[in-house]
Amino acid sequence: MNYTKLFRSTGLALATVLGLTVSGQAEVYKWITFKPQGAGDAQAVTTQWLVDEFAKRTGGKHEIEVFWGGSVAKTREIPDALAAGVGDFGDIITPYFPDAMPMNNAVGFFIPQPMGTLEVGQFLEKLHETYPQFKDELASQNLYAFGFRPLESYGLLCTKPVNTVKDLEGLRIRSYGFAYPKLIEALGATPVSIATSEAYEALQRSIIDCTPIGPALARGWKYDEVAKYYIDIPLGASFGHLLAMNLDSYNGMDDETKAIVDQLGKDYLVEYARVLDEDRARVGELWKGDLGVEVIEFPQDELLAVIDDAGIQAVRQEWIDKANAAGLPADEIVSNLKF
Template sequence: MKYKSRVFIFLMLIMAVMAFTGSSLSAQTILKMNHQFPAAASGSKLDQWFADEIKRATNNEIEIRIFWSNALGSPKKNLVLLSSGIIDMAAMSPGYFPLELPFFSASNSIPMGMDNICQASVIMQSFMKHIPQFADEAEANNIRPLFFHLINPYLLVTKKPVTKFSDLKGLRIRVWGEYMPEMVKAANGKPMNIFLPDLYETMKRGVLDACPFSLDLVKTYKIYETAKHITEVVLWEGTGWGIWISEKSWAKLSPEHQKIFADTADKVWAKDMAITAEAEVEARKFLKYQGVEFHEFPPEELAKWQAANPDFFENWIKKMESMEKGEPARQTVELWKDLRQIVKCPNITDNN
């Protein structure tokens, strides 16, 4: 009897040790992140690295659980979910919220405003450093941006070849935000506001004729199965989705953990450009293997499109003036234009 009692006590001690060890190894704080992209996207892999690095650097005290492909809510709901603290973090494109985030959304939605990912990186980081309105805007929505992803240039993906301005007439083209529709209308096309999760099906069913998309995202979303032509014209370039955290969740972090978040975000900024550029090179090769045809869009044809477009910068400034934010808007555009002239990018695209 004494033997059985000793065995029982011994087993209880083992279970207690295991329970204690297990609790010490598990994350004390779990932050839920809603992500608008699938896990296979190149930027998504970097977001997973960010989450893994946070867990490692905090000795498992903070765990970020990523819910891919809008598992916690549609892209349009991200801001209200985040600002209210219902979710802790979000991988969210500010261009979906031009009224609430007009400064952040500008570089995420104004077409033909940048030329390459090098400009996108420098311009956004300069905005956040030199234009106080960006911080004010985030604070007003109870959110905090940690970093922004670069997205490769959005070229024109179509079901039939497009090589001149007149080819765009009547095409149903996917758009987002306030300004992309105006660019499509200027080309006599028909803008269609379609969210990313619906892009493949709408292309497959013939609801859309074309969409601006980066080569790596054409690969990720398998758009090449529905459209076999890509025109080499940069319709949009800028910063893509940001990784945001609610102020409510940020305030719960210790100063030490906040520093780890900030330092890890800086590492992502440093890693993102090379990863993004490599993704485009690999995607171009893959798409050619899949039978996708690439077409030139001559400079004179691009000039026709640009001439038909409204002045997107001036229109944005006028909108900001109506919100009594005209001066910081003009400062933003001046900085934007200056950096676009200064920042050049090496030819990183393999056209062979």
């Protein structure tokens, strides 16, 4: 189904039926999200924090109503739904849209990379402030990014212990996105494409031996019930989500409200990183206790030794070529993504 056509042709009608905001003059803006309200993780908790802060900082003049759990648009429908005006705010899982958002997927081409959650978010903020190509890419789709939600720093959660790169040889590791398939191959393992929702069963049934993930997400998906070894291999934080707005909704705001939204995006990143750190620490204590997950330090030098692999470099060069074609100083940008 062509969701772009569907949303653009029915967006106004659907917005009217649901009572959704289609004008920046409205007092109540609508946030459409795939996150369940009761998820209790850092993403859901800080989304509510942002909504509460928006009402507080506008002195109650404006509010945001959240439509949780894909009730208005599913995960892969959100960009088109936002663009069509079905909602005003939403969170977009950026790696799901590599063709529509190649510049904004920069970090996904560079794994491993040395930055953590907060650093990746600040890196994306700087890119948007410095190079118009990043905003223009989204503006062409009637979208505006006012904030960023990177994922946590990743390691590998495995069903067997892994102490060195030799232990990875022949293992089957869940793979997705741009860089992971080639990195997994360079480490001597076999990449297996499996959806996040299917990874629990895949680990349980030994279809895969490991999956890239961070502790907080591993607990959230309960993968740590069936995989008891967390390999602390320094993959860096993956870039996850854009906090986005319908561009028309943003442009329709008065200057004061725009400034509040933009500052909230920056403050959100700091709050989200703080809550995520607390969540990781909590999970670490659970792992030491009844969950019984063993954390194994992986030698960083063994990981870095494979970065020059031809496959890994080809993936990185793919983004560099796209960035150069867009008129960006690619070498300057990617210097932040290298050890």
